[in-house]
Amino acid sequence: MEPSDHALMLAVRDGDTLRLGDLFERHHRALYAFFVRITGHASSSEDLVQVVFYRILKYRHTYRDEGSFTTWMYHLARKALADHFRKSARAPVSLDDADGAHEARDQAPHAAHQAERNDEIALLRAALAGMPGEQRELIVLYRLQHLSLEELARIHACSVGTLKVRIHRAIRVLRDHFFKLQASPRLSGSGGRD
Amino acid sequence: MNCQRVQDSLLDRLDETLSSADATAFDLHLQTCEACRLDYASLARTVGALDGLPPEEPGPRLRAQFLAMLDDEVRRETVAKRAPGLRTSGRGLIADLFGVRPAFQVGFAFAMLALGAFLGARFFAPKPPAAGDATTHRELADLRSKVDSMSQLVAYALARQQPDNARLRAVADDLQQGHLDSKKLNQLVGALAFDPSVNVRLSALQALYAHADQPIAREGVLAALPRERSPLVQLAMIDFLAAVHDHKAGPALRSLVQDSTADKNVRAAAGVALARISPFPYRS
Known part of the structure; x- marks a missing residue:
């Protein structure tokens, strides 16, 4: 049976540094997806993943026995993200395909259907990028990274009930942005990738 | 269920976490309340679009x-x-012997230099190259033959039901595949870099041969080479990089050639590979 994340992290903490490689293999894609969906930049997101794993190593002695590794990792990820925005003074921008971060990988056979889908993806990314940071992060963590409400409540240091209200509100904000962009003649139908 | 309760339950309905009784009451309300129905439909469409976002994959640079x-x-x-x-002990010893007197320190330095030159000339004179080369080639051939018998190693490990049996089987399965998606390739590269078993790492490398045309395979091998400590796997990796003529492997191979702690066969193989991939192997 595969060791749990928690067991691997305890091993890293206790000196078996190489086990961090196993944790990297398990989580680097999810972390990258988290960052790229918030920053919209592929290369910055790769750097941020690197920063998180560096900090996991640096602060491994602070990892607690009773903790959840995923919660701790996303706690570090959020701090890395805050540092990134503070240093670069850069709000998340285009979320288009400028640096090759986003590539629609599904191969729909019908070109018109594919174009329509690409439009929807572009609009949704633009809607996400237009949201306030904390709400965007909540949606990404909950809906795209599939963190549980309990994990998210621990990360945000609030109750599950409070968190549900925040997520509900965030999805409504996203919905409003999304539909507004769809109604906009400039973006709607352009695909947003030109 | 009234409008307020429906509003409170929207997220749970979207996540399908309502009890069946509540879900039925929720749906019944939507049939009679157009405002709630439209609200729910637009949220469901937004969440559906979110769920349909394509996955995001990092490049190989991240792993390297x-x-x-x-x-x-x-x-x-x-x-x-x-x-x-x-x-600490070194500093203490020198301080105890010489304190901070420069004349003693300079004298000691000259004495050590003379002693070093004598010992070097006496005990570390270069050996005749022919005998050394023959030994190197024989050992290299021996190690290569071990690499060639990788499949026997795999079968042996499977037969013995070792703890890494499952991992080995997974990699052995990939050996049979003509096409592997990027996730599978990533797993193979991960196994090559991190698996504690030499057999698994060798099998992963063998599986990567079939996909050497893909950058992720080449860059994965290149990234794993500097951290590899088993001469057997190092040799197999060097063979791989030489076989695919990966020019990017130059610095890593040069570093191995110059690494005095590396196995001598590995250093020799790295030198040969360096010559194969580059017309000017030692130009930095």
């Missing part, structure tokens, strides 16, 4: 950087474990 960082850290830890005692 991570491995380099991990290697640095492991080296630093190793040095830190050895160094403090040595440094």
